[in-house]
């Protein structure tokens with residue numbers, strides 16, 4: 001392959017099509033400048049602010065304004081070049097400290113701290129890479145503003161929480177889990193010494209159940225608030241009330257009571273600050289100006305129909321023409337990542353031997369955490385790392401070595417479909433990204449030095465993008481958050497939210513909770529519902545675990561639910577070897593369907609583990625197209641679920657041996673909304689809704705026609721598919737009431 005055939009960004013197109021873009025920023029005239037002392041003497045020949053940068057043709061690109069901010073905003077100016085670094089030290093720690101002091105935010109440290117001291121709520125805007133997420137918590141700790149309490153920093157994504165904790169622990173010259181810790185679902189590293197904790201918004205929301213006033217925290221930082229994830233919105237609503245109560249009770253009680261007070265800091269690079277400031281009246285908006293390194297942005301001249309192919313061509317254009325530096329490519333989902341990985345591998349193998357090697361690192365949520373963490377490893381000098389990521393790499397993180405970003409402009413977004421049917425479901429749909437996402441993606445370059453972002457969409461497309469995504473609470477299923485709120489004695493309907501979900505979604509969630517026994521007739525939470533909320537699982541899964549007590553099969557159900565909760569799929573989907581995969585899967589096949597097939601796999605793996613060493617186990621998994629990471633992760637998850645069982649006095653060792661019915665029926669208690677019956681045309685109609693589903697081709701039941709099915713989830717591609725499917729008896733479903741709600745139900749047994 002010749003590099004020229006891959007060209008998407010031609011040199012001669014640059015002046016017209018490859019314009020640098022900048023973050024819009026507030027008009028400094030409207031804002032109070034904190035202190036001139038904070039500023040460095042100007043160096044006139046450079047202006048490193050926003051997404052500015054000199055074009056390859058030498059043109060300078062000016063900055064613009066992104067969001068109007070409210071009056072009273074403070075701008076902390078840091079738009080000049082940082083001071084020369086202190087004398088370099090040979091130790092890594094000294095090097096890290098030098099990096100810290102060179103960050104734009106370091107220049108406004110004292111001014112920021114004064115604002116944090118004065119205001120209970122601050123909304124902090126600062127450009128990507130300015131140092132908000134890593135530095136602000138450390139400033140708060142070192143200045144004593146956090147007093148005796150802990151500082152929580154919430155993140156919408158696991159990978160951000162863990163990688164930030166690692167970085168900040170290194171900056172504190174300590175190990176993760178001591179002064180700096182993290183907590184994400186199924187993984188926590190913290191101790192009595194922990195003062196700064198990075199945690200997902202879901203985890204802190206869960207903490208509300210055991211500590212409704214979040215009393216161990218004196219400061220809660222809600223980071224990447226622009227994402228408006230569902231848990232962030234629920235957390236913010238709760239924080240407002242908690243702060244009012246805590247601060248009112250500490251009022252006038254003297255110094256000792258200071259630690260009862262709660263400070264809230266909302267942070268992002270691309271935030272509608274005004275909306276947050278209105279929600280928290282009396283809050284202060286602070287703008288940290290300046291970024292450490294410029295990012296030059298290029299747009300494609302024409303719209304790209306095949307974004308995977310365009311990404312591939314752009315990658316090789318960079319690889320063959322540009323200086324060393326790793327490349328981060330944003331794609332919507334796993335299928336595109338796998339397809340691009342194949343083509344890059346193929347073309348890279350045809351490059352001349354003197355070309356740098358290409359190391360491909362996929363990064364997506366359903367891949368095991370350990371695998372995702374590999375992207376943070378440094379690359380040997382003769383290798384260019386090419387990270388193929390979904391939007392899990394979009395915010396907060398710094399991937400060492402990344403100099404180039406390729407942005408396809410696409411993402412997958414969770415949406416609740418068919419909400420009017422009462423039997424709706426969450427599904428992922430591919431869509432165009434928002435301006436906020438585009439800026440965040442570009443911001444992943446330029447973190448260790450000047451960066452470049454190649455957008456595979458036109459400048460007009462960028463201009464026409466909406467500013468930010470619709471809040472998740474407006475577009476997702478609400479079963480799990482509604483159960484958690486009920487446990488807290490709160491109603492979603494009456495909560496003081498920034499945006500309110502629609503009534504259909506709330507009714508659908510209430511209906512599911514009622515059907516699985518979490519709520520009684522009057523909508524009050526039951527003891528069963530409280531027990532369900534104890535598990536770090538979707539309520540439908542925790543209901544299955546609790547039902548297993550009655551059927552004496554908790555051991556089997558825990559194993560299956562642990563596999564279903566793992567972040568990666570158990571079965572490797574290898575489309576090139578479809579027949580071999582199918583043949584191998586047949587060995588584990590259980591006539592009742594996929595759930596017991598999963599159990600057969602785990603049992604077989606356990607037997608292998610008794611006789612084989614690590615490499616033998618790995619080889620066995622490879623031969624059977626199984627993902628060992630999923631098996632290992634599920635083992636950890638199972639141990640955590642066992643602990644919850646112990647707290648609930650549920651015998652997790654109880655086993656039903658080889659019987660399948662108790663297991664399927666336990667699952668049926670939880671997945672009652674995910675049941676369907678066969679129709680004459682071979683499709684299945686939801687027992688509790690109006691949608692029609694097909695059995696997913698990956699299921700062991702895909703060629704079968706069985707009267708009634710229970711399934712774990714639906715996936716939506718060109719059709720609606722039920723995935724992880726088992727046969728369930730009609731009489732059992734009738735007993736649950738699942739077949740009573742539709743007029744065209746089949747004749748019952």
Ligand SMILES: Nc1ncnc2c1ncn2[C@@H]1O[C@H](COP(=O)(O)OP(=O)(O)OP(=O)(O)O)[C@@H](O)[C@H]1O
Nearest residue numbers: 128129130131132133134135167269396398447448
């Ligand atoms: N793991 C890391 N390895 C190397 N440098 C890092 C790492 N994490 C952070 N940094 C450095 O610290 C800088 C600031 O990172 P930080 O996450 O605090 O910025 P931010 O303002 O929160 O950015 P964003 O809005 O993108 O989250 C980065 O640009 C990078 O130079």
